[in-house]
Amino acid sequence: MKKTLLAVSLCLGLAVVVIAQSGTVRINAGGATFPNPIYSKWFSEYNKMHPNIEINYQSQGSGFGIAQLTARSIDFGASDMPMTDEQLQKAGFKILHFPTVLGAVVPTYNVPGVTVPLKFTQKALAGIYLGTITKWNDAEIAKPNPGVKLPAEDIVVVHRSEGSGTTFIWTDFLSKVSEDWKNKVSKGTTVNWPVGLGGKGNEGVTGVVKQTPNSIGYVELIFALQNNIAYGDVQNASGTFVKANLASVSEAAAGAAKDMPADFRVSITNAPGKNAYPIASFTWMLIPAQIQDASKRDVIKGFLRWMMSDAQQFCETLSYSKLPAPVVAKEMKVISEIQ
C-alpha cells in the first residue's frame, strides 16, 4: 500500500514538473559546420540565461541547412554561402539572411627547406590550382619571395574532397581574381578540380599536406590557428601581402560593410582595404521572414538581438572575427521586420 502511495505521489510530482516545463520553447535549427563551435557556445549560454529556451542545432553542412529550411522541417537554417536566387524562389517563402560571424581560409603548404612564411600573389594561387603553375620555383611564386630558396619540384595540389563552405570561399576568391578560373571551374561547395587530390575535412587536407613534400592545400583560419599550422600571406585587392588574423579578416568585412546590400547576401572575398585579408566570408543564419508560432518568433528575435550584442564577446576566444558595428546596426533593423 505504501508503495502504491509512493508511486502515485511520484506520478503527481512528475505531472507538476511536466506542467511547469510546458513553458519551454524548443527551436530546431541546422546547417553549416564551420560556425558550429560558436553557435553551440551561443545556444548553451542563451539556455543558461533563459532555461525555458532550448535551441537544438544539427551541424550537418550548409546544404543540409538550406534543404531542411526549404522543406520547413527546421525553424531556421545556417549556411556558409548565401542562398541563390533560384534556391530562394524554390523555397516559396521569404527567407532573411543574417551574417553571424566571419571566417577566413588560408593556404598551407609543405615545401622542404622553406621556413619563412611564403607570400602568394593572386595569380600564383589561381595558377597553382588551375594547373598552369606546376613548379615551386615558378617566377610567379618566386618574385614576391626574394631570398627564399624554392625547389624545382612539382607542386602537389590538395583540396577538400567533401562539399564544404571552406571550398566555396576558396573558389569564390579564385573566381574573382582569375577569369580562367571563373570560366573553367567557377565557385561552389564542390567543384570539378582541374588538378590535385582531395583530403576529407580540414584535418584530412592538413594530413595530406604534412605527409606530402612540395604540397599546398587550404584550410580554415580557425583550424590553422588552433592547430598551430603555418600558412602563407595572400596578396589583396590593393596589392599588399596580408597575413590572415582576426583583425585583417574584420577589416575585410568593414570594407564590404559600406555597400552592404539590404538582404546581406554579399561576398567579401578580395574586399577593398589596405590591410583586408582577401579570402574571407560571412557565415549566415537563414531565418524565415514570417514565423507563424508567436512564441517561437519571440524567442528567435530575442536570440538574434542578443547574438548581435552581448554574445559577440564570445567570438574572439573561439578565434572568430567579430562583425563590424555598421553591419550589426543594419541587422538589428531587419530583426524587427520578422513577423
Next chain:
Amino acid sequence: MGTHPTFAGPAGLKSAGPASWSRSLLRRLRNGDEVAHLITLIFAASILLVTAMVVYQLWIHSAESRAHFGWNFFHTSIWDPVFDKFGAWPFIYGTLVTTGVALLIAVPLGLGAAIFLSELAPPKLSSSLSFVIDLLAAVPSVIYGLLAIFTLVPLMSGTIQPFLKRTLGFLPFFQGPAYGYGFLTAGIVLAVMIVPFIISVSREVLLAVPRDQREAALGLGATRWETTWKVVVPHARTGILGSVFLSMARALGETMAVTMVIGNAPKVSASLFSQGYTIAAVIANEFTEATGGLHVSALIELGLVLFLLTFVLNGLARLLIVLTSRRGAGVANT
C-alpha cells in the same frame, strides 16, 4: 511423455471456457509448424520488401538525373556540380579497381590462412588465432582509414611505390608520381579489412568437411598437402567462394576507409599510383552539401549504379558457383 500431461493441463482448463477458438489455436500452436512457417515466411518476405523499397526509392529520386543524362551517365567522365555535368564512369572504374586489387591480395592470403588454421595448426593455436581474427573483423572502418593515413601512406610513398617503380615500372600499373594516396593504397586497406571475413568463413567451411574424406584420401596414399589441396579444398569450394563474394560486397560498398586514402579525384588511369574515387566515397562526401536538384539526383543515381553493380557481380558469382560445382561433380564421378 513426461512433459505432455503438464502441457495438456492448461489446455483442458481453457476448453472449459466458452471460447472454442482458443482450443484450435492452441492445437495449432502445439504443432508449431504452421506458426513457425508463417513467422519465418514474414521474415524472409520482409527482406525482399526492404530490398524492393530501396530500389524503388533510388529509382524515383534519380528520375531527374536519368532523364537528363540517359545512358551517357555511365560512360562520361566529367563530374562538375557547378555546371551540372555528371558522369559516373570514374567512380565505377574506381570502385571496380579498388575492389579488384583488394580481392587479388586478400583471397590468396585469406585462403592460405584458413587452410593453415583448419588443417595444419594445432587446435589450441587455431581457436585462439581465429578469436583474434574475429576481433579484426569488428574494427570500425574509420579506424582502418586513420591507421592507413598515418602508417600505410608514408610507407607507400617512401618505400613500396618507389620499389615497385624500380622493379616493375615498365608496366602501366606502376607509373606516375607516387604520393601514397591512390588506388593501390585503397586496395591494400580494403584487403586488410576483408581478409578476416575470408579467413573466418573459409575456416568454418573447411572444418565442416567430413573427416572420412580426409581419411579416405590419406588411406589412398595421398600426402597431407595433397589431401588438403585436392580433396578438402575442392569439397569446401562453394563455401569458400561464398566467403569471397561476401567480402567483395563489403569492399564494393566501403566508404570511410577508402575516401581517406584514395585521393578523391575522379580520374580514370591505368596506373595504380594514380588518385581515384569510388561510388560510395563520392556519395558520402557530396551528399550533405549538395543543394542543386540535379546534383542530388545524380548522387542518388550513383547509389542505384552501386546497387546494380553489386547485383550483377553477385549474379556472376552465383553462376560461377553453379559452373564449378558441376565440374566438381564430374571430377568426383571419374
